Amino acid sequence: MSIHTYQLLDGTSIPWLAWGTGTGVKGSEDTIEKGMLAIKSGINHIDTAQLYKTESETGEAIRRCAVDKDQVYVTSKLSWDQEGKPVPLDEVRARVEGSIKRLGFIPDLFLIHNPFVPAPGELRAMWKIFEDLKDEGRLKSIGVSNFRPQDLEVILTGTKHKPAVNQLEFHPYTLAHLTPLLALHEKHGIIIQSYGSLSPILRHPTGGPLKPVLEKVAARLSQEKGKPIDATSVLIFWIRAQNVVLVGASGYPQRIEGLAELAKSPQLLTDSDIAEISDVGKTIHFRFYKEHMSVDFPVPQLPSQ
Ligand SMILES: NC(=O)c1ccc[n+]([C@@H]2O[C@H](COP(=O)([O-])OP(=O)(O)OC[C@H]3O[C@@H](n4cnc5c(N)ncnc54)[C@H](OP(=O)(O)O)[C@@H]3O)[C@@H](O)[C@H]2O)c1
Numbered sequence: 001m002s003i004h005t006y007q008l009l010d011g012t013s014i015p016w017l018a019w020g021t022g023t024g025v026k027g028s029e030d031t032i033e034k035g036m037l038a039i040k041s042g043i044n045h046i047d048t049a050q051l052y053k054t055e056s057e058t059g060e061a062i063r064r065c066a067v068d069k070d071q072v073y074v075t076s077k078l079s080w081d082q083e084g085k086p087v088p089l090d091e092v093r094a095r096v097e098g099s100i101k102r103l104g105f106i107p108d109l110f111l112i113h114n115p116f117v118p119a120p121g122e123l124r125a126m127w128k129i130f131e132d133l134k135d136e137g138r139l140k141s142i143g144v145s146n147f148r149p150q151d152l153e154v155i156l157t158g159t160k161h162k163p164a165v166n167q168l169e170f171h172p173y174t175l176a177h178l179t180p181l182l183a184l185h186e187k188h189g190i191i192i193q194s195y196g197s198l199s200p201i202l203r204h205p206t207g208g209p210l211k212p213v214l215e216k217v218a219a220r221l222s223q224e225k226g227k228p229i230d231a232t233s234v235l236i237f238w239i240r241a242q243n244v245v246l247v248g249a250s251g252y253p254q255r256i257e258g259l260a261e262l263a264k265s266p267q268l269l270t271d272s273d274i275a276e277i278s279d280v281g282k283t284i285h286f287r288f289y290k291e292h293m294s295v296d297f298p299v300p301q302l303p304s305q
Contacts, residue, residue, distance in 0.1 A: 003044055003263050006243055008164040009189040010141055014109065015073050017236075017246045017263040018045035020195065021054035024251035028057055035061025037253055041260030044072050047167075047193075047247045048103075049113055050095065051079035055102035062104075069105050075167075075193065075247075076103065077113040077145060086119040092129045096138065109141040111167055115151035116292070127155040127163075134161055143167070145193075148297040149181050152190075162188050169196035169289045170244055171235065172210055172281020176300045177293075193245040196288050198232050200281070203288040208305055209280050217273050225268070234269065234277075236262055241274045 005013040019038040025031040031054050035046060039061060048058045055076055062072050076099050080086060087095060100106050110130070112118070118126040133139040144155070145167035156162060166185065170178065170192050185192065196203075200210050214231035221229040239246045248259050269277075285302040287293065 031057035049077035167193035170194035
């Protein structure tokens with residue numbers, strides 16, 4: 001069965017589930033090995049970034065699998081360096097070429113890792129360089145990550161190429177906060193690539209009110225399908241129902257194979273499962289990756305538990 005894709009605003013397609021290399025893997029050889037397992041299990045989208053130092057390993061995993069590069073979609077990112085220093089505008093081109101060299105190919109999608117990668121006031125100018133690189137064929141699809149509404153507005157003003165995606169922490173407990181951002185995405189045709197998606201189960205101190213709902217749906221699906229389907233899978237299917245790309249991760253072979261099974265699966269949730277998870281999610285505000293997302297983008301007055 002072919003893997004479900006979404007169409008990006010630039011007309012290209014993106015596979016709905018990616019295996020991420022920013023968490024779960026330990027070191028270079030482990031990343032290559034787990035990357036190969038992900039590809040051989042059927043995952044056809046890998047997420048990497050300059051910051052993770054896994055671009056060479058991502059390219060190597062694809063080469064060692066001896067699959068056509070076109071069979072594996074790759075997202076990478078222009079990151080600030082380990083000290084969090086902004087990237088000077090006159091270094092952007094060289095840093096992009098560095099990613100291409102490490103990967104061994106032009107990534108299918110390349111993102112500005114967060115709105116502070118450029119120095120203050122230089123976001124629009126950095127996006128213009130991304131647009132030029134796309135026009136010159138040195139980049140393919142371009143997008144952003146961890147952008148708030150005000151960050152998106154800066155680059156959407158007079159832009160030639162809108163960002164195709166905004167990669168950020170997304171799950172039911174972020175819905176209430178992200179409502180204005182989702183409206184902006186919808187208006188411009190931007191889609192979310194979601195990380196931290198398992199936070200309601202793995203990182204919320206108790207799981208909150210969503211836990212029993214996810215467990216109830218998981219128990220029903222397990223019975224209907226005659227095989228175990230857990231609450232994390234239910235959450236991942238909810239992400240898919242939002243037309244959001246899921247960036248998952250794991251360093252454990254069994255879980256990587258499990259992610260691949262989900263990637264190949266049809267949607268299992270009913271409309272009423274999806275609505276119930278959204279409704280319960282909106283009663284709580286909780287996020288794991290806090291960073292700048294609530295700075296000048298106030299969080300709703302909701303409990304976190
Ligand atoms: N753009 C950004 O700023 C940004 C930020 C963060 C992440 N990312 C990207 O998104 C990817 C995923 O991020 P994330 O780690 O936050 O995603 P996540 O899907 O919320 O969590 C994945 C982690 O959960 C564990 N896990 C997975 N399935 C599990 C299960 N069934 N039960 C228990 N634990 C489970 C894995 O650990 P085990 O190894 O123990 O299985 C893995 O480390 C990263 O690797 C990176 O590529 C991007």
